[in-house]
Amino acid sequence: MSTGNMNLTLKVWRQKNNIAKGSLVDYKLSNISPDMSFLEMFDVLNEGLVDKGEEPVVFDHDCREGICGACSMFINGQPHGPLQGVTTCQLHMRSFKDGDTIVVEPWRAKAFPVIKDLMVDRTAFDRVIAAGGFISVNTGNAQDANNLPIPKVKADSAFEAAACIGCGACVATCKNASAMLFVSAKISQLAQLPQGQPERYRRVQSMVSQMDAEGFGNCTNTGACEAECPKGISLENIARMNRDFYSAKFVSEEEV
Amino acid sequence: MAELNAHIPEGELTEKWTKLRSSMPLVNPANKRSIEIIVVGSGLAGASAAATLAEMGYKVKCFCFQDSPRRAHSIAAQGGINAAKNYQNDGDSTYRLFYDTIKGGDYRAREANVHRLAEVSANIIDQCVAQGVPLAREYGGLLDNRSFGGTQVQRTFYAAGQTGQQLLLGAYSALERQVGMGKVEMFTRHEMLEVVVIDGKARGIIARNLITGELERHFGHAVLLCSGGYGNVFYLSTNAMGSNVTAAWKAHKKGAFFGNPCYTQIHPTCIPVSGDHQSKLTLMSESLRNDGRIWVPKKKDDPRKATDIPEDERDYYLERRYPAFGNLVPRDVASRAAKERCDAGYGVGASKLAVYLDFKANTERYGRIEANKHNIHNPDKETCMRLGREVIKEKYGNLFDMYKQITGEDPYELPMRIYPAVHYTMGGLWVDYNLMTTVPGLYALGEANFSDHGANRLGASALMQGLADGYFVIPYTIGAYLSKELATKPIPTDHPAFVEAEASAKAILDKFFAIKGTKSVDHFHKKLGKIMWERCGMARNAEGLKKGIEEIQQLRKEFWSDLRVPGDANELNPELEKAGRVADFIELGELMCMDALNRNESCGGHFREEYQTEEGEALRDDVNYAYVSAWEYKGDVTFELHKEELKFENIKVAQRSYK
Numbered sequence: 001m002s003t004g005n006m007n008l009t010l011k012v013w014r015q016k017n018n019i020a021k022g023s024l025v026d027y028k029l030s031n032i033s034p035d036m037s038f039l040e041m042f043d044v045l046n047e048g049l050v051d052k053g054e055e056p057v058v059f060d061h062d063c064r065e066g067i068c069g070a071c072s073m074f075i076n077g078q079p080h081g082p083l084q085g086v087t088t089c090q091l092h093m094r095s096f097k098d099g100d101t102i103v104v105e106p107w108r109a110k111a112f113p114v115i116k117d118l119m120v121d122r123t124a125f126d127r128v129i130a131a132g133g134f135i136s137v138n139t140g141n142a143q144d145a146n147n148l149p150i151p152k153v154k155a156d157s158a159f160e161a162a163a164c165i166g167c168g169a170c171v172a173t174c175k176n177a178s179a180m181l182f183v184s185a186k187i188s189q190l191a192q193l194p195q196g197q198p199e200r201y202r203r204v205q206s207m208v209s210q211m212d213a214e215g216f217g218n219c220t221n222t223g224a225c226e227a228e229c230p231k232g233i234s235l236e237n238i239a240r241m242n243r244d245f246y247s248a249k250f251v252s253e254e255e256v
Numbered sequence: 257m258a259e260l261n262a263h264i265p266e267g268e269l270t271e272k273w274t275k276l277r278s279s280m281p282l283v284n285p286a287n288k289r290s291i292e293i294i295v296v297g298s299g300l301a302g303a304s305a306a307a308t309l310a311e312m313g314y315k316v317k318c319f320c321f322q323d324s325p326r327r328a329h330s331i332a333a334q335g336g337i338n339a340a341k342n343y344q345n346d347g348d349s350t351y352r353l354f355y356d357t358i359k360g361g362d363y364r365a366r367e368a369n370v371h372r373l374a375e376v377s378a379n380i381i382d383q384c385v386a387q388g389v390p391l392a393r394e395y396g397g398l399l400d401n402r403s404f405g406g407t408q409v410q411r412t413f414y415a416a417g418q419t420g421q422q423l424l425l426g427a428y429s430a431l432e433r434q435v436g437m438g439k440v441e442m443f444t445r446h447e448m449l450e451v452v453v454i455d456g457k458a459r460g461i462i463a464r465n466l467i468t469g470e471l472e473r474h475f476g477h478a479v480l481l482c483s484g485g486y487g488n489v490f491y492l493s494t495n496a497m498g499s500n501v502t503a504a505w506k507a508h509k510k511g512a513f514f515g516n517p518c519y520t521q522i523h524p525t526c527i528p529v530s531g532d533h534q535s536k537l538t539l540m541s542e543s544l545r546n547d548g549r550i551w552v553p554k555k556k557d558d559p560r561k562a563t564d565i566p567e568d569e570r571d572y573y574l575e576r577r578y579p580a581f582g583n584l585v586p587r588d589v590a591s592r593a594a595k596e597r598c599d600a601g602y603g604v605g606a607s608k609l610a611v612y613l614d615f616k617a618n619t620e621r622y623g624r625i626e627a628n629k630h631n632i633h634n635p636d637k638e639t640c641m642r643l644g645r646e647v648i649k650e651k652y653g654n655l656f657d658m659y660k661q662i663t664g665e666d667p668y669e670l671p672m673r674i675y676p677a678v679h680y681t682m683g684g685l686w687v688d689y690n691l692m693t694t695v696p697g698l699y700a701l702g703e704a705n706f707s708d709h710g711a712n713r714l715g716a717s718a719l720m721q722g723l724a725d726g727y728f729v730i731p732y733t734i735g736a737y738l739s740k741e742l743a744t745k746p747i748p749t750d751h752p753a754f755v756e757a758e759a760s761a762k763a764i765l766d767k768f769f770a771i772k773g774t775k776s777v778d779h780f781h782k783k784l785g786k787i788m789w790e791r792c793g794m795a796r797n798a799e800g801l802k803k804g805i806e807e808i809q810q811l812r813k814e815f816w817s818d819l820r821v822p823g824d825a826n827e828l829n830p831e832l833e834k835a836g837r838v839a840d841f842i843e844l845g846e847l848m849c850m851d852a853l854n855r856n857e858s859c860g861g862h863f864r865e866e867y868q869t870e871e872g873e874a875l876r877d878d879v880n881y882a883y884v885s886a887w888e889y890k891g892d893v894t895f896e897l898h899k900e901e902l903k904f905e906n907i908k909v910a911q912r913s914y915k
Contacts, residue, residue: 017827035664036533043535043778050776050831055822058830060323062496064536066658067421068327090661115467116828123444126324130436134429135388139308139727142379142386146343149397159390159415162422166326195388 004033006093009101010045012057018113018121024103034094038081039064039071041093059118066090066230069165072172073118074105079169079228087167087230107168109177111215122168124214125182131210132203133186135195154192161189163231170225170233176217181225183211184241185233191244201248208245260513260886260898263688264368269906270350273372276689277732281739288313291738292746294461294476296448296503298325298431300424300719301702302482304726307430310439312731317474318431319443319463321498321833326428329484329496330722333420334541334655336404336412337719339377344401348409350374355907357717360406360586361682361710362860362876363909364516364884366902368689369707376728377720381413383727389426391415403546404715406586406914412716417541417655423719427726446472447833448503449761451479451510451698454753458510458698462754462761466833469826471758473749477741478697478734481507482726485681485703487520489841489848490793491785493678494526494539500837501844504685504704512693513886513898515686515706517844518852521713521861522794523679524550524590527662527672528610537677538662540613541655542715545583547618547648548672550574550590552602552611562604562612562671573597577871581914588712588861588874589914591676595794596872598675605673614671619644676794680718682709682861683851686886686900690733691725694886697737701725706884711860765825768835773818777834780815784838784845787811792849797865801853808846812893815842843893850887854897857881869911878909 007030015022029048032041039061046056062070071088075081081091096102104118112120162185170181187204190196196203219238226235265272283291291314295306298320306318320328340353353374358365381399385391391413392400401410415422434440443463449471450462460475486501487493508514525540525548551570558565573593575582585593594611597603604610620637623644627635630643645668649656659667685693685700687707692699702722709717747754791804815838823829858867858874859881867875884900 033531033533035530037535037662040533040535044533047776047778050820050822051774053820053822056831058828062322062327062498063329063332064497065332065494065538066661067332067418068322068329068496069324069331070322070327085657086661090658092661092664094664119828122323126326126432126435126442126444129326129429130432132436134433135386136433137383137386137430138311139304139383139430139731140379142382145341145381145385145391146398148385150393151397152393152395155390155393155397158388159392159422162390162415162425163418165421166324189390190388193388193390195386 004031004036004093006032006034006096006098008032008096011101011103012118013105014057014117015114017116022114032093034092036093037064037089038073038075038091038093039089057118058116061089064089067165069167072107072120072167072169074107074172076103079107079172080230085230085232087165107172109171109216111177111179112168112171122166124216125166125168125179127214128179128183128207128210129186132199132206135190136199148194150194158189158192161185161192161233161237164233165231167230169228169230171216173224173228174217175222175224176220178219178225179211179214179216180219180238180241181229181233181235183207184237187244188237188240191240200244201251204241204244205248260694260900261688262366262900263690264366265689269367269371272368273375280732280736283735283739283742285313287742289315291315291741292317292476293734294474294479295319295482296461296480297328297482297484297704298428299328299330299482299484299702300427300722301704301726302328302480303424303427303431304723305480305482305701305730306440307427307434308727308731309734310434316434316440317443317476318440319446319448321445321447321466323444325431325442325444326425328424329499330424330719331421332496333719334417334539335543336402336414336419336716337380337423338404338411338714338716339381339413339720340374340411341378341381343399344410346409348411352409353377353411356407357708357714358710358907359912360714361712362874362912363710363878363882363904364859364902365708365710367904367906372729373708373721373724376724379728380720380723384423384426387426387430389415389422391422402543403584404542405545405584405590406581406714408581412543414543417543417652420719423723427723448483449506449836450757451507451695452753452757453510453695454747454751457696459747460749460754462757464761467828469829471761473754473758475747475749477738477744478699480699480701480730481685481704482701483704485684486841486844487678487681489784489845490678490788491781492529492534492537494523494537497536500840502837502840504700505840505844507685507693507695507698509889511695511889512698512700513686513888514683514847515884515886516683516711516851517848517887518792518855518862519682519711519860520678521587521680521682522591522676524587524594524676525613525674526677526679527659528605528607528675538658539677539679540659540672540674542587544613544652544655547651548583548613548615549617550583550611550613552597552604556601562614571602578914585914586712586714588863591794592863592872594676610673610675612671613674615648615667616671619648622647680713682706682711682713686884690736691730692737699730699734701730711862764836764839765832768819768821768832769824771817771819773820775818775820777819777821777831777838780811780819781834781838781841783811784808784842788845788848792845792852795863795865796852798853801849804849805846808842808849812842815839846893847887847895850895851885854885855881874912
């Protein structure tokens with residue numbers, strides 16, 4: 001089915017379920033086209049496995065256009081592979097060479113337990129959002145959208161933080177498995193908007209406390225998260241979050 | 257047989273919704289707490305409905321097959337969301353949005369539904385901004401707009417090329433807020449496999465926990481299907497890999513009629529297919545047609561590079577054929593025009609199945625404006641291009657990056673090569689004005705229903721409809737039904753109907769494993785896709801459709817005799833999930849061909865080659881086909897057609913013209 005001429009050796013993490021012991025398993029692939037995406041290369045691998053009556057490699061994926069945040073492969077020691085600013089589904093085989101050996105592992109973090117093979121449980125992120133990553137406005141409560149002018153630079157900066165796709169690459173690459181980039185992106189988006197002010201300090205405290213409860217590590221300012229983030233989320237967000245977190249101790253009139 | 261009554265309120269078009277909303281029976285707050293609602297799907301329609309219903313006090317259970325509700329495929333919508341705000345002072349109004357949508361849908365949608373959609377469109381923008389959705393703004397701090405196809409006003413709100421993502425994250429935040437408060441119970445990595453019907457009413461679902469493989473029974477006083485469209489019946493589409501018809505199809509088999517299944521939208525600007533390995537197609541947002549001009553060489557098989565072809569040897573065929581709307585004609589028109597040029601031998605690229613989308617002229621124009629702003633007078637071309645590129649980058653940067661990543665070509669230097677691809681399905685479960693299907697208590701919202709787009713959806717209207725249904729329609733209309741259900745106590749899930757529904761879901765799963773054939777699910781899915789694209793794609797004819805039906809029936813036989821599903825049912829098993837979805841797509845594909853064969857006219861996305869004007873435009877037959885096809889499932893993959901007549905009392909039905 002494939003038309004290319006690349007031959008590859010894959011070392012893929014196989015793990016039956018969350019309690020089983022996993023290991024890297026070798027697979028040889030041939031005739032891979034450089035125009036395939038990394039996940040399409042995995043489709044070829046899996047179709048071959050199914051044809052042999054073996055179980056295909058399980059991995060998360062959905063939109064395959066870099067926006068849903070589902071795909072999550074740790075490729076040769078880097079989340080989403082060697083290219084900057086792309087997710088695994090947007091990585092193409094032209095980024096590799098004929099004859100390469102590619103090691104593929106799941107995200108590894110205490111707060112992201114492996115479900116099977118390359119698939120991990122990232123529901124901790126949802127719980128962090130549920131703890132405060134919102135503006136409390138019920139449907140029907142809104143005023144006319146243009147009654148609240150927001151300076152373009154502020155709006156753009158909030159948008160840049162909001163571009164996070166929640167894939168978890170920041171956690172996977174961090175030596176402390178810290179989720180600070182993810183958490184701070186949401187805090188930062190809302191803290192820069194006038195709509196986000198009423199709950200600003202309450203939000204930062206609840207979200208940080210949930211983040212800690214989930215077992216994510218702390219931040220030691222290495223910056224790997226920013227370097228590996230497929231959406232270019234900036235470390236500035238972490239600084240903003242920390243500032244708000246400490247300010248909350250003094251400014252906030254309410255206890256969380 | 258269920259009754260096909262659209263329940264459109266009496267009265268003037270502009271008063272229908274206001275009046276209904278104000279006279280709708282209500283459920284008091286204390287009673288809401290004891291009423292349970294199931295929401296299947298967590299995209300714009302599902303998340304907004306689940307959040308809003310929980311805010312109102314109902315007990316909500318929300319299901320999605322993804323690992324988080326934030327990943328529903330609404331996230332991938334790029335270009336924007338329409339709203340009749342008239343912020344640009346360009347003559348927009350509720351009526352104009354209503355009119356454009358009916359005309360864009362080629363006069364095959366219900367007037368009352370579309371007018372309601374236009375009425376609530378402005379509220380959606382207000383709600384989203386209040387949630388902190390960072391929509392694009394002007395320097396004055398007010399919201400910015402751009403143009404989309406099929407309109408002559410600027411009413412599209414956007415957040416760069418990530419509008420769907422930002423709107424969904426807004427709805428997701430609202431949903432998670434309710435999850436945090438314990439008012440919504442969220443079931444991720446769950447797939448609905450059956451609707452439970454008791455005494456003629458929807459009372460729950462059977463869902464499979466995709467991690468453990470366990471089948472679960474869930475009761476609800478009402479069930480909302482917000483499970484998206486069925487474009488993946490074509491295998492290659494812009495939909496996510498997991499997007500499927502299963503929830504809607506199971507509901508169809510339990511009595512919900514399926515409306516206009518043959519209405520599919522082929523989006524004109526997608527990255528062309530590059531090889532057999534391809535698993536999905538990627539859209540390049542319609543917003544690009546604001547600044548991109550579409551052309552092919554005037555000479556057949558022109559071997560020159562696009563940049564070497566001089567201006568007067570280019571055919572800007574949309575601008576030539578449709579001077580009034582130019583590059584911003586609706587999607588069905590633009591797609592067919594691209595196909596016409598390629599079929600005539602003017603296509604570009606290796607496959608000759610592509611046309612150019614060129615940003616050069618507008619890059620230069622923007623550059624000139626920027627130069628003026630910077631007090632550079634008489635700027636040279638290079639300066640203009642450099643400055644203009646910055647503007648283009650700000651508007652469409654992520655799309656340009658995506659294009660480059662996929663094709664390996666730089667669209668800042670060379671025009672994009674694009675070709676139409678399956679994108680959206682206007683058809684879906686038939687619903688009445690209240691969004692209820694023909695099964696009482698079973699509702700369908702968003703792309704899963706057939707309701708608002710007629711035979712062709714205008715760009716930036718899907719996000720509008722999903723959020724309208726979830727935030728502003730269902731919260732009211734569901735009250736009318738639930739107010740009569742106050743006496744219904746939660747039905748224990750050991751009720752025979754639950755037991756039977758679970759057994760039938762399990763029987764299908766067991767059947768997949770029992771086949772022990774030789775071919776993978778994808779093998780059949782790809783075959784189905786090829787049949788659908790060839791027989792029921794951008795152009796259809798009676799002969800091809802008949803062949804298509806035979807081919808699909810044959811494929812169905814092969815599927816059920818030669819499928820191989822590895823692993824077992826009591827574990828995480830993506831091959832098993834796909835098998836269930838493809839089994840349903842195969843049955844749906846047959847119905848789509850039947851519907852297309854029945855409709856002896858061309859309208860919107862449904863183009864029957866036998867019915868076209870001399871200029872090659874779609875030729876409707878309003879005398880015989882001004883109706884919604886609502887198909888009833890009669891068992892064993894047979895269907896019976898019912899018709900809902902469409903009455904146009906406020907709009908004069910005319911031959912659609914964008915010239």
